[in-house]
Amino acid sequence: MQRPVIAIISTGGTIARRSMDPRDTVDYAEIGASIGGSDLLAALPEAVRARFAVCDIPFSSCDSVEMTLARWFDLASVVNRTIAARPDLDGVVITHGTSSLEEAACFLDLVLDAPCPVVVVGAQRPASAISADGPANLYAALLVASCPDAAGRGVLVVANNEIHAAQEVTKASTYQLETFRSPDFGPLGMIEANRVFFGRAAGYRRHVGWPEGYGSGGEIPRVDISYSHAGADGVGIRAFMAAGARGIITAGMLPGMCTPAENVALDEAVARGVVVVQASSGYCGGVVRRQELCQRGILAAGHMRPRQARILLSLALMTGADGDAIQALYDMP
Missing domain, CATH: 3.40.50.40 (Rossmann fold)
Structure with a gap:
């Protein structure tokens, strides 16, 4: 069976941080070290990696509190270029820090019009932590990105085996794993037993599109x-x-x-x-x-x-x- 082709665009954040102390789930952001997208993939078992044909695209290694609208414009450009260059692409996964993940996902959903699924994923614990959630979240994101039913639903956020609409989700807890919630309407679906289930469709999707004339480094209104x-x-x-x-x-x-x-x-x-x-x-x-x-x-x-x-x-x-x-x-x- 042909493996789904997925692009993983890594931007940094907790999912891509490592500490010397496996008990550290607090100080790693300031004293830890960054890891790349290939390292994130390597943390998955070989049997899992073999299910997908992955192309690793580094974007940044910054904390999500350092993200700006200008950087998200650059990220959206990378997504568009990647999709245009790879007609065989089944989906895109973006790893991102959770502090501003809901903003990043909302921004991308407002400007992108991708033909394939675009999934934003993060982690609450660094890669070095006991029971790190990054690998499980990444695997779930790969499953969703390769699911045909995920196409046409706008940008999706995957965490803790739940699928959320980008414009509905918010980070609700500082350290708990079940931090991402859609308080008004609930999740769109879930990942269970290696399968993707959608229980509802988003009833709406605000879309602005790419502002005409904007280029990298252009003026963004305050x-x-x-x-x-x-x-x-x-x-x-x-x-x-x-x-x-x-x-x-x-x-x-x-x-x-x-x-x-x-x-x-x-x-x-x-x-x-x-x-x-x-x-x-x-x-x-x-x-x-x-x-x-x-x-x-x-x-x-x-x-x-x-x-x-x-x-x-x-x-x-x-x-x-x-x-x-x-x-x-x-x-x-």
Whole structure:
């Protein structure tokens, strides 16, 4: 039987870190050493490696807190070039640190239009740890990337034998293995007994596409996140404006509300032409564009969490989308 051809693009992160102490699941990020994609594959048993024809494509070896929108644009370019150069490719697996993995997956899902599955995978424990989860997660990702049913579902996140939609998933725990969850709608599927099962399809997929004219090193509009709390004033919001923000995501108190002082500063931002989007700092649930937000010219993030809403707004601004078009994206579903 012909083996599925899978490209593994390695970007760094916990899955690609090693410590001298097998008990270390905390300090490895600062004192450990990086390993490459070939090392990740070598950690799998020979019988598992023999199931796939893998091409290893190094991208970076940085921690995911070092990732930026510009780097993710470069990563998306590598994905596009790899797919174009390999018509026999069955799927792409991207290894990524978990701290910003949900942002990376969301970004890729918004800009890519790949004909084959694209799967983002990480780990909670370094490769040297007792019961490291990286090899099992990588194997699960390879299974999903080689599954024909995974095509056409957008970018997928695989962890702990679960399959999540890129725009629905969030990292919920600092160290537990079951960290990735889709709180509003649940996982798309699972990996069980070496088989891939999809229980549902994502009911929507926001898509922006590649901003016309953008090239590596090009200008990306600044969009900041303001976190609301009791007694918050407008100092941070005004600082973002002074720094040149073209958009502000406000992570409001549930169900998406800010303090009076913050509202004054946000109204100033709108008056200056800054696009303001009301999101929620909560774990789940959407923000509705209620009457008050409409009257003030503030958009609502819907079911997108603040960090993902920031990425969508940055990309939408790059395409020249107006407020109505941006709101239509946030309104899905």
